[in-house]
Amino acid sequence: MxxxxxxxxxxxxxxxxxxxxxxxxxxxxxxxxxxxxxxxxxxxxxxxxxxxxxxxxxxxxxxxxxxxxxxxxxxxxxxxxxxxxxxxxxxxxxxxxxxxxxxxxxxxxxxxxxxxxxxxxxxxxxxSSGVRITLRIDELWGSARTVDVGVLKGDLVIDETIGRATGDIVVVRADRIEN
Structure with a gap:
């Protein structure tokens, strides 16, 4: 909180x-x-x-x-x-x-x-008000994609905590970002 x-x-x-x-x-x-x-x-x-x-x-x-x-x-x-x-x-x-x-x-x-x-x-x-992404990965074997969008509008704040990872992590993938 x-x-x-x-x-x-x-x-x-x-x-x-x-x-x-x-x-x-x-x-x-x-x-x-x-x-x-x-x-x-x-x-x-x-x-x-x-x-x-x-x-x-x-x-x-x-x-x-x-x-x-x-x-x-x-x-x-x-x-x-x-x-x-x-x-x-x-x-x-x-x-x-x-x-x-x-x-x-x-x-x-x-x-x-x-x-x-x-x-x-x-x-x-x-x-400011808007989109926030919180990502927590304790352990990853392989690949992960958390956000996959066509158009991302506005501001984006990403909080990430990644422990042990073997592989690829894509936090955000967007075709286009607009503000």
Whole structure:
């Protein structure tokens, strides 16, 4: 998890608007999960535009994967419930309240896990919102390719940890990269 202290640098008004947005998005994903619980899992594009006055950067062609959503649902549901007071204006968001910052960060992290992309507040000391790839290979015999796409849009951050590998590793292969 991100150190929630980075959220303290954002400011109360921005955090208040941001937690409302994150809370609403989490609620939409939880409703979708409830409605599709018995359906075959799908991967579908979702239209989520981060408010530019609150967040740094944009999500890049976000896709909602029902299987991934099912995995993160417990954490997303808990974080959504824990931030309800802030999102609905009942409890003020104070940048000095570490417990509030942790709850807001947990909501953000759960949404990031569901969408597979970073969500960064404006003014936060963190990479911009967008695509992130985390790769961990303990041991590899042969070859591995983690991302193989036609067009890669936006910024991409890759964190990789590779232990013992015998063979070829291609982290990203793209026909074209667009920013």
């Amino acid at each position: 991100t150190e929630p202290i980075t959220l303290a640098l954002v400011g109360g008004a921005l955090l208040t608007e941001g937690v409302r947005f994150l809370y609403d998005q989490a609620g939409e994903l939880l409703r979708r999960r409830r409605e599709r619980r018995d359906a075959a899992p799908t991967r579908e594009p979702v239209a989520i535009e981060l408010p530019a006055e609150v967040f740094d950067g944009q999500l890049v062609d976000p896709v909602l994967d029902d299987a991934r959503l099912a995995q993160v649902e417990p954490a997303l549901r808990d974080a959504w419930a824990q931030t309800a007071g802030y999102a609905q204006g009942i409890d003020p968001v104070e940048v000095t309240d570490r417990a509030a910052l942790v709850r807001i960060d947990q909501l953000r992290v759960a949404l990031e896990a569901a969408l597979g992309q970073r969500i960064t507040f404006r003014g936060e000391q963190r990479e």
